[in-house]
Amino acid sequence: MIDDKFLNPFDIDPAVELPHARQAVTNWTEYCYFYGYDPNAGMGVSIHIGREPTDTSIWRGTLGIYLPNGELLVAKYFGRDGSDRGPGAGPLRLRCVVPMRTWSAEFNGLATRVSRTSIMTEAFKDAPAELASFHLVFEGIGPFWDAEKGNRAADQPGIVLDMEKSEEKRKHLETHHWEQIGVVTGDITVGGKTTRIVGGGVRDHSHGARDYWPIIGSTWANAVFPSGKVFNAVFMRMIGREIKFGYIFRNDGSPLEVVKLIEHPFVVSEDTPDRSVAADPLTDESLRRPRYVVETSRGREVLEAELLHAMGTTYLSPNF
Numbered sequence: 001m002i003d004d005k006f007l008n009p010f011d012i013d014p015a016v017e018l019p020h021a022r023q024a025v026t027n028w029t030e031y032c033y034f035y036g037y038d039p040n041a042g043m044g045v046s047i048h049i050g051r052e053p054t055d056t057s058i059w060r061g062t063l064g065i066y067l068p069n070g071e072l073l074v075a076k077y078f079g080r081d082g083s084d085r086g087p088g089a090g091p092l093r094l095r096c097v098v099p100m101r102t103w104s105a106e107f108n109g110l111a112t113r114v115s116r117t118s119i120m121t122e123a124f125k126d127a128p129a130e131l132a133s134f135h136l137v138f139e140g141i142g143p144f145w146d147a148e149k150g151n152r153a154a155d156q157p158g159i160v161l162d163m164e165k166s167e168e169k170r171k172h173l174e175t176h177h178w179e180q181i182g183v184v185t186g187d188i189t190v191g192g193k194t195t196r197i198v199g200g201g202v203r204d205h206s207h208g209a210r211d212y213w214p215i216i217g218s219t220w221a222n223a224v225f226p227s228g229k230v231f232n233a234v235f236m237r238m239i240g241r242e243i244k245f246g247y248i249f250r251n252d253g254s255p256l257e258v259v260k261l262i263e264h265p266f267v268v269s270e271d272t273p274d275r276s277v278a279a280d281p282l283t284d285e286s287l288r289r290p291r292y293v294v295e296t297s298r299g300r301e302v303l304e305a306e307l308l309h310a311m312g313t314t315y316l317s318p319n320f
Contacts, residue, residue: 002141002228006249007100009256010146014099016178019082020207022056025092027318029053030207032094034085034105036136036184038199039308042068043188045134046311047105049087052078053319060320061089064119064311065111065132065188070282072119072311073111073190097137100144100180103203108133120280120312136186142230142249143256147177150258151245158228175208181222181230200224213317214238217268221292223303227251231303233292235264246294248301262300263293281307281310 008014020030029051037044049061059082065073081088086095091109096102110129184201187194202222218236225231228251236243246261266286268277278284292303 001101001139002143002249002251003019006143006255007140008144009195010144012100012144012146012149012178016176017096017099018084019086022051025137025209027053027209027211028207029056029210029319030087031205031210031319033204034094034103034136034138034201035203036105036197036199036201037309038184038197041195041197041199041310042066042310043195043197044184044199045105045107045136045188046313047092047094048313049089051087058127059087059089061087061092062313063092063107063111064313065134066309066311067139067190070116072114072309073117074114074124075109075111075129079110082085082300085288090303100126101140103138105134105136105138105186112271116282116310119279123136123314130191132188132190134186134197136184136188136197138184138203140180140182141224141228141251142181142232145179145232145247145256147179147234147245148175150247151243175206175210177204177206179204179222179232181224181232183224195263196312201205201256211318212315214240216270217272219265219267219290221264221290221303221305223305231292232312233261233264233294235261235267237267237269239270246292248294248296257296260295261292262295263291265290265292279312282307 031050034047044066046064052058052060057080061077063075077090079090093106095104109248112129129191181202216237221233223231228250229296233246244261245260247254247256272303281287288307290305294301
């Protein structure tokens with residue numbers, strides 16, 4: 001567990017962790033993302049749940065349960081099942097247990113079995129579903145990261161990323177986005193068999209006006225090591241601008257360090273020809289083994305990884 005003195009480097013009010021008051025602003029929404037994966041079990045979850053823009057009292061959740069052998073269980077639910085502790089859509093619920101430290105994710109319902117290849121290469125088609133459930137707990141071991149303040153953290157150790165000073169960028173940063181890396185533990189039950197999960201994870205929480213249409217492509221990497229070290233790198237290519245940053249928390253008594261992202265995996269541009277990138281990244285060696293290089297106070301450091309599983313999700317403008 002991260003020490004209190006390193007937990008909140010940007011001095012954020014812990015109340016931001018709880019659901020926000022709905023606002024009468026065009027395209028205003030609120031989202032939470034929750035991810036956890038146990039490489040030994042070959043199982044995990046990916047949850048994206050946010051307010052429906054046509055009625056922000058309704059939450060819309062998309063869910064993927066990672067299974068061994070390239071299979072997944074996927075589902076989408078809508079509902080007014082949120083509370084003052086977090087979002088909820090039917091049988092899917094996220095809850096803030098301790099702000100900036102502990103969240104829970106619960107599900108007990110129906111999901112449809114698909115292959116990784118099919119969900120990455122074609123639209124999901126309705127099919128018979130099966131029972132599945134999980135109860136998972138996220139414990140933060142990295143600092144509570146404010147994406148906007150981190151972008152501008154010139155007084156932090158390390159080298160700060162390039163930051164455009166345009167009015168359009170500042171308008172984009174009026175949205176609020178927080179992230180945290182940690183460990184996820186709990187149980188996933190599929191086909192009547194319960195599997196204990198112990199793995200790395202990441203979550204985020206955002207609110208504000210959102211429209212996906214300017215986004216062309218991005219990479220978002222989060223890593224947690226047995227030592228408690230965590231790593232983050234983001235590169236997002238949008239129409240007319242790019243966002244690039246990263247950080248390291250070494251869990252060695254030193255504070256979070258903002259770093260400069262030097263090298264990252266391929267990200268599509270407006271000029272990238274259609275179908276020139278593999279839809280299923282595990283079938284392309286250059287995508288299956290991503291590499292990140294960052295400039296830190298200790299020099300250039302390299303993170304190399306291997307993808308073990310993947311799931312496709314489609315986002316539509318403005319924020320569906």
